[in-house]
Amino acid sequence: MKKYGIIGYPLAHSFSLDYFKEKFRKERLEDCEYQAFPIQNISDLSDIIKNNPDLCGLNVTHPHKIGVIYYMDKLDEAAREIDAVNCIKIINNRPVASFFSGELSSMKVRLEGYNTDAYGFEQSLKPLLKRHHQKALILGDGGASRAVAYVLRKLGIEYYIVSRRARNKQVAYQELNADIMAEHLLIINTTPLGTFPETETCAAIPYEFFTQKHLAYDLVYNPTESEFLKRAKAQGAEIKNGLEMLHIQAEKAWEIWNS
Ligand SMILES: NC(=O)c1ccc[n+]([C@@H]2O[C@H](COP(=O)([O-])OP(=O)(O)OC[C@H]3O[C@@H](n4cnc5c(N)ncnc54)[C@H](OP(=O)(O)O)[C@@H]3O)[C@@H](O)[C@H]2O)c1
Numbered sequence: 001m002k003k004y005g006i007i008g009y010p011l012a013h014s015f016s017l018d019y020f021k022e023k024f025r026k027e028r029l030e031d032c033e034y035q036a037f038p039i040q041n042i043s044d045l046s047d048i049i050k051n052n053p054d055l056c057g058l059n060v061t062h063p064h065k066i067g068v069i070y071y072m073d074k075l076d077e078a079a080r081e082i083d084a085v086n087c088i089k090i091i092n093n094r095p096v097a098s099f100f101s102g103e104l105s106s107m108k109v110r111l112e113g114y115n116t117d118a119y120g121f122e123q124s125l126k127p128l129l130k131r132h133h134q135k136a137l138i139l140g141d142g143g144a145s146r147a148v149a150y151v152l153r154k155l156g157i158e159y160y161i162v163s164r165r166a167r168n169k170q171v172a173y174q175e176l177n178a179d180i181m182a183e184h185l186l187i188i189n190t191t192p193l194g195t196f197p198e199t200e201t202c203a204a205i206p207y208e209f210f211t212q213k214h215l216a217y218d219l220v221y222n223p224t225e226s227e228f229l230k231r232a233k234a235q236g237a238e239i240k241n242g243l244e245m246l247h248i249q250a251e252k253a254w255e256i257w258n259s
Helices: 015-026 042-051 067-071 077-082 096-101 116-128 143-155 178-183 227-234 243-257
Strands: 002-008 032-038 055-060 087-093 108-114 135-139 158-163 186-189 215-218 238-240
Touching: 002 015, 002 042, 015 032, 015 243, 042 055, 042 067, 055 243, 067 108, 077 108, 077 116, 077 143, 087 243, 108 243, 116 143, 116 215, 116 238, 116 243, 135 143, 143 158, 215 227, 227 238
Parallel strands: 002 032, 002 055, 135 158, 135 186, 186 215, 215 238
Antiparallel strands: 055 087, 087 108
Protein backbone atom coordinates (compact mmCIF):
# COMPACT_ATOMS: atom_id res chain seq x y z
CA MET A 1 0.00 0.00 0.00
CA LYS A 2 1.27 3.47 -0.87
CA LYS A 3 0.04 6.11 1.50
CA TYR A 4 -0.26 9.86 0.91
CA GLY A 5 -1.82 12.61 2.99
CA ILE A 6 -2.17 16.21 4.04
CA ILE A 7 -1.07 18.02 7.19
CA GLY A 8 -2.66 21.28 8.34
CA TYR A 9 -5.10 22.65 10.88
CA PRO A 10 -8.04 22.66 10.85
CA LEU A 11 -8.68 20.30 7.95
CA ALA A 12 -12.48 20.42 7.86
CA HIS A 13 -12.54 20.99 4.08
CA SER A 14 -9.55 19.72 2.17
CA PHE A 15 -9.40 20.08 -1.61
CA SER A 16 -6.43 17.68 -1.72
CA LEU A 17 -8.24 14.93 0.21
CA ASP A 18 -11.22 15.01 -2.21
CA TYR A 19 -8.94 15.42 -5.25
CA PHE A 20 -6.69 12.45 -4.53
CA LYS A 21 -9.49 10.14 -3.34
CA GLU A 22 -11.30 10.84 -6.62
CA LYS A 23 -8.07 10.42 -8.64
CA PHE A 24 -7.33 7.03 -7.04
CA ARG A 25 -10.92 5.92 -7.73
CA LYS A 26 -11.00 7.15 -11.34
CA GLU A 27 -7.55 5.81 -12.22
CA ARG A 28 -8.18 2.54 -10.31
CA LEU A 29 -5.08 3.06 -8.17
CA GLU A 30 -6.21 0.46 -5.68
CA ASP A 31 -2.87 0.26 -3.85
CA CYS A 32 -3.00 3.99 -2.97
CA GLU A 33 -4.67 5.70 -0.03
CA TYR A 34 -4.91 9.36 1.05
CA GLN A 35 -5.48 10.53 4.62
CA ALA A 36 -5.95 13.85 6.39
CA PHE A 37 -3.65 14.45 9.37
CA PRO A 38 -5.05 17.47 11.24
CA ILE A 39 -2.16 18.55 13.48
CA GLN A 40 -2.08 21.79 15.42
CA ASN A 41 1.59 21.52 16.27
CA ILE A 42 4.12 20.85 13.50
CA SER A 43 6.31 18.88 15.93
CA ASP A 44 3.68 16.09 15.53
CA LEU A 45 5.05 15.49 12.01
CA SER A 46 7.72 13.13 13.39
CA ASP A 47 5.04 10.87 14.93
CA ILE A 48 3.06 10.81 11.68
CA ILE A 49 6.14 9.69 9.77
CA LYS A 50 7.06 7.13 12.42
CA ASN A 51 3.52 5.69 12.71
CA ASN A 52 2.91 5.52 8.94
CA PRO A 53 5.85 3.65 7.41
CA ASP A 54 4.05 3.41 4.02
CA LEU A 55 3.74 7.19 3.71
CA CYS A 56 5.31 8.37 0.42
CA GLY A 57 4.17 11.99 0.27
CA LEU A 58 2.36 14.79 2.06
CA ASN A 59 0.63 17.98 1.04
CA VAL A 60 1.12 20.81 3.52
CA THR A 61 -1.44 23.51 4.16
CA HIS A 62 -2.17 26.33 6.59
CA PRO A 63 -0.61 26.94 9.14
CA HIS A 64 2.43 24.68 8.55
CA LYS A 65 3.85 25.78 5.18
CA ILE A 66 6.67 27.74 6.87
CA GLY A 67 7.21 25.78 10.11
CA VAL A 68 7.65 22.50 8.23
CA ILE A 69 10.84 23.77 6.55
CA TYR A 70 12.80 23.01 9.73
CA TYR A 71 12.13 19.27 9.27
CA MET A 72 13.29 19.07 5.64
CA ASP A 73 16.56 17.39 4.59
CA LYS A 74 16.43 19.13 1.22
CA LEU A 75 14.48 22.00 -0.36
CA ASP A 76 13.86 22.68 -4.03
CA GLU A 77 14.76 26.11 -5.38
CA ALA A 78 11.18 27.46 -5.29
CA ALA A 79 10.61 26.35 -1.67
CA ARG A 80 13.94 27.90 -0.63
CA GLU A 81 13.22 31.25 -2.33
CA ILE A 82 9.58 31.44 -1.25
CA ASP A 83 10.41 30.17 2.23
CA ALA A 84 7.40 27.86 2.21
CA VAL A 85 6.81 24.14 1.53
CA ASN A 86 3.45 22.76 0.38
CA CYS A 87 4.60 19.30 -0.76
CA ILE A 88 6.86 16.75 0.94
CA LYS A 89 8.39 13.72 -0.67
CA ILE A 90 9.16 11.00 1.89
CA ILE A 91 11.97 8.65 1.04
CA ASN A 92 12.30 5.55 3.21
CA ASN A 93 15.68 3.93 2.97
CA ARG A 94 15.02 0.70 4.82
CA PRO A 95 18.15 -1.22 5.71
CA VAL A 96 17.66 -4.75 4.32
CA ALA A 97 17.95 -6.41 7.75
CA SER A 98 15.25 -4.25 9.35
CA PHE A 99 13.01 -4.74 6.32
CA PHE A 100 12.98 -8.50 6.86
CA SER A 101 12.68 -8.27 10.64
CA GLY A 102 9.84 -5.72 10.32
CA GLU A 103 11.73 -3.46 12.70
CA LEU A 104 10.78 0.04 11.58
CA SER A 105 12.66 2.04 14.18
CA SER A 106 15.92 1.63 12.28
CA MET A 107 14.38 3.09 9.11
CA LYS A 108 16.22 6.06 7.66
CA VAL A 109 13.70 8.61 6.45
CA ARG A 110 14.59 11.53 4.22
CA LEU A 111 12.20 14.45 3.71
CA GLU A 112 12.34 16.67 0.61
CA GLY A 113 10.36 19.93 0.55
CA TYR A 114 8.84 21.45 -2.60
CA ASN A 115 6.65 24.40 -3.46
CA THR A 116 4.15 23.37 -6.13
CA ASP A 117 1.94 26.46 -5.64
CA ALA A 118 4.52 28.45 -7.61
CA TYR A 119 4.54 25.86 -10.41
CA GLY A 120 0.73 25.80 -10.55
CA PHE A 121 0.52 29.58 -10.68
CA GLU A 122 3.20 29.88 -13.39
CA GLN A 123 1.69 27.21 -15.65
CA SER A 124 -1.83 28.62 -15.37
CA LEU A 125 -0.74 32.24 -15.86
CA LYS A 126 1.66 31.87 -18.80
CA PRO A 127 -0.89 31.08 -21.54
CA LEU A 128 -2.83 34.26 -20.64
CA LEU A 129 0.08 36.69 -20.72
CA LYS A 130 0.18 39.30 -23.49
CA ARG A 131 3.03 41.60 -24.41
CA HIS A 132 1.50 44.50 -22.45
CA HIS A 133 1.46 42.53 -19.16
CA GLN A 134 4.84 43.92 -18.06
CA LYS A 135 3.89 45.24 -14.61
CA ALA A 136 1.74 43.72 -11.90
CA LEU A 137 0.07 44.45 -8.58
CA ILE A 138 -0.07 41.61 -6.05
CA LEU A 139 -2.86 42.13 -3.50
CA GLY A 140 -1.90 40.69 -0.08
CA ASP A 141 1.39 39.81 1.55
CA GLY A 142 1.03 36.24 2.88
CA GLY A 143 2.55 32.91 1.80
CA ALA A 144 0.65 32.72 -1.51
CA SER A 145 1.81 36.25 -2.33
CA ARG A 146 5.45 35.12 -1.95
CA ALA A 147 4.88 32.23 -4.38
CA VAL A 148 3.28 34.62 -6.90
CA ALA A 149 6.11 37.16 -6.50
CA TYR A 150 8.71 34.40 -7.08
CA VAL A 151 7.02 33.45 -10.37
CA LEU A 152 6.73 37.07 -11.54
CA ARG A 153 10.46 37.58 -10.86
CA LYS A 154 11.17 34.43 -12.90
CA LEU A 155 9.04 35.74 -15.76
CA GLY A 156 10.64 39.21 -15.64
CA ILE A 157 7.38 40.95 -14.67
CA GLU A 158 7.84 43.96 -12.37
CA TYR A 159 5.46 44.09 -9.43
CA TYR A 160 4.33 45.98 -6.35
CA ILE A 161 2.80 44.27 -3.35
CA VAL A 162 -0.35 45.99 -2.09
CA SER A 163 -0.78 45.51 1.64
CA ARG A 164 -2.87 46.84 4.54
CA ARG A 165 0.39 47.39 6.43
CA ALA A 166 2.45 48.70 3.52
CA ARG A 167 6.17 48.79 4.38
CA ASN A 168 9.32 49.59 2.42
CA LYS A 169 8.48 49.42 -1.30
CA GLN A 170 4.97 48.13 -0.77
CA VAL A 171 1.86 50.10 -1.74
CA ALA A 172 -1.13 50.85 0.52
CA TYR A 173 -4.66 50.27 -0.82
CA GLN A 174 -5.45 53.99 -0.37
CA GLU A 175 -2.57 54.90 -2.73
CA LEU A 176 -4.07 53.06 -5.72
CA ASN A 177 -5.28 55.56 -8.33
CA ALA A 178 -6.03 55.79 -12.08
CA ASP A 179 -2.32 56.13 -13.00
CA ILE A 180 -1.14 53.11 -10.99
CA MET A 181 -4.02 51.00 -12.29
CA ALA A 182 -3.28 52.03 -15.90
CA GLU A 183 0.41 51.16 -15.54
CA HIS A 184 -0.14 47.76 -13.93
CA LEU A 185 -2.19 45.62 -16.31
CA LEU A 186 -1.85 42.37 -14.38
CA ILE A 187 -3.61 42.37 -10.99
CA ILE A 188 -3.44 39.27 -8.79
CA ASN A 189 -5.53 38.76 -5.68
CA THR A 190 -3.72 36.62 -3.11
CA THR A 191 -5.93 37.64 -0.18
CA PRO A 192 -8.62 35.19 0.98
CA LEU A 193 -11.27 37.90 0.48
CA GLY A 194 -14.33 36.67 -1.43
CA THR A 195 -13.91 33.01 -0.45
CA PHE A 196 -17.13 31.10 0.35
CA PRO A 197 -19.13 31.80 2.50
CA GLU A 198 -18.05 35.46 2.59
CA THR A 199 -18.54 35.86 -1.14
CA GLU A 200 -19.60 39.55 -0.98
CA THR A 201 -16.16 40.73 0.11
CA CYS A 202 -13.28 41.85 -2.13
CA ALA A 203 -10.05 43.83 -1.87
CA ALA A 204 -10.48 47.60 -1.59
CA ILE A 205 -9.10 48.67 -4.97
CA PRO A 206 -10.58 51.19 -7.47
CA TYR A 207 -12.32 48.68 -9.78
CA GLU A 208 -13.57 51.48 -12.07
CA PHE A 209 -10.03 51.73 -13.52
CA PHE A 210 -9.93 48.16 -14.86
CA THR A 211 -9.87 48.07 -18.69
CA GLN A 212 -9.97 45.47 -21.49
CA LYS A 213 -6.17 45.34 -21.35
CA HIS A 214 -6.17 44.18 -17.73
CA LEU A 215 -5.83 40.58 -16.63
CA ALA A 216 -7.36 39.96 -13.19
CA TYR A 217 -6.19 36.71 -11.57
CA ASP A 218 -7.74 35.51 -8.32
CA LEU A 219 -6.14 32.67 -6.32
CA VAL A 220 -9.57 32.14 -4.77
CA TYR A 221 -11.39 29.26 -6.52
CA ASN A 222 -14.61 28.97 -4.52
CA PRO A 223 -16.79 30.63 -5.84
CA THR A 224 -15.58 30.25 -9.44
CA GLU A 225 -16.26 33.95 -10.04
CA SER A 226 -15.32 35.95 -6.96
CA GLU A 227 -16.49 39.51 -6.32
CA PHE A 228 -12.99 40.69 -7.36
CA LEU A 229 -13.32 38.87 -10.70
CA LYS A 230 -16.93 40.01 -11.24
CA ARG A 231 -16.00 43.66 -10.77
CA ALA A 232 -12.93 43.41 -13.03
CA LYS A 233 -14.97 41.58 -15.70
CA ALA A 234 -17.67 44.27 -15.58
CA GLN A 235 -15.01 46.73 -16.85
CA GLY A 236 -14.00 44.37 -19.69
CA ALA A 237 -10.92 42.81 -18.05
CA GLU A 238 -9.90 39.23 -18.77
CA ILE A 239 -10.33 37.06 -15.66
CA LYS A 240 -8.88 33.84 -14.25
CA ASN A 241 -9.69 32.02 -11.01
CA GLY A 242 -7.41 29.76 -8.92
CA LEU A 243 -8.93 26.40 -9.86
CA GLU A 244 -6.49 25.46 -12.60
CA MET A 245 -3.56 26.47 -10.36
CA LEU A 246 -4.95 24.16 -7.68
CA HIS A 247 -5.25 21.20 -10.06
CA ILE A 248 -1.78 21.76 -11.57
CA GLN A 249 -0.12 21.98 -8.13
CA ALA A 250 -1.85 18.74 -7.06
CA GLU A 251 -0.71 16.86 -10.19
CA LYS A 252 2.80 18.26 -9.75
CA ALA A 253 2.85 16.85 -6.19
CA TRP A 254 1.79 13.46 -7.58
CA GLU A 255 4.62 13.62 -10.12
CA ILE A 256 7.15 14.50 -7.39
CA TRP A 257 5.98 11.68 -5.09
CA ASN A 258 6.25 9.15 -7.92
CA SER A 259 9.49 10.27 -9.56
N1 LIG B 1 -5.53 28.40 -6.12
C1 LIG B 1 -4.53 27.84 -5.45
O1 LIG B 1 -3.93 26.85 -5.87
C2 LIG B 1 -4.11 28.47 -4.15
C3 LIG B 1 -2.87 28.15 -3.57
C4 LIG B 1 -2.50 28.78 -2.38
C5 LIG B 1 -3.37 29.67 -1.77
N2 LIG B 1 -4.59 29.92 -2.35
C6 LIG B 1 -5.51 30.88 -1.75
O2 LIG B 1 -4.85 32.12 -1.64
C7 LIG B 1 -5.33 32.83 -0.51
C8 LIG B 1 -4.18 33.34 0.32
O3 LIG B 1 -3.45 32.28 0.88
P1 LIG B 1 -2.35 32.60 2.02
O4 LIG B 1 -1.90 31.29 2.53
O5 LIG B 1 -1.34 33.57 1.52
O6 LIG B 1 -3.30 33.28 3.10
P2 LIG B 1 -2.99 34.30 4.29
O7 LIG B 1 -1.54 34.27 4.59
O8 LIG B 1 -3.97 33.99 5.35
O9 LIG B 1 -3.42 35.72 3.69
C9 LIG B 1 -2.77 36.35 2.65
C10 LIG B 1 -2.75 37.85 2.83
O10 LIG B 1 -4.02 38.39 2.51
C11 LIG B 1 -4.15 39.64 3.19
N3 LIG B 1 -5.43 39.62 3.90
C12 LIG B 1 -5.88 38.68 4.77
N4 LIG B 1 -7.08 39.03 5.25
C13 LIG B 1 -7.39 40.22 4.68
C14 LIG B 1 -8.50 41.12 4.80
N5 LIG B 1 -9.53 40.85 5.60
N6 LIG B 1 -8.46 42.28 4.09
C15 LIG B 1 -7.41 42.56 3.26
N7 LIG B 1 -6.34 41.75 3.12
C16 LIG B 1 -6.34 40.60 3.81
C17 LIG B 1 -2.99 39.76 4.17
O11 LIG B 1 -2.00 40.64 3.61
P3 LIG B 1 -1.72 42.10 4.27
O12 LIG B 1 -1.81 41.91 5.75
O13 LIG B 1 -0.37 42.42 3.77
O14 LIG B 1 -2.76 43.04 3.76
C18 LIG B 1 -2.46 38.32 4.24
O15 LIG B 1 -1.11 38.25 4.54
C19 LIG B 1 -6.27 31.87 0.24
O16 LIG B 1 -7.60 32.19 -0.12
C20 LIG B 1 -5.89 30.51 -0.32
O17 LIG B 1 -6.99 29.60 -0.29
C21 LIG B 1 -4.96 29.35 -3.52
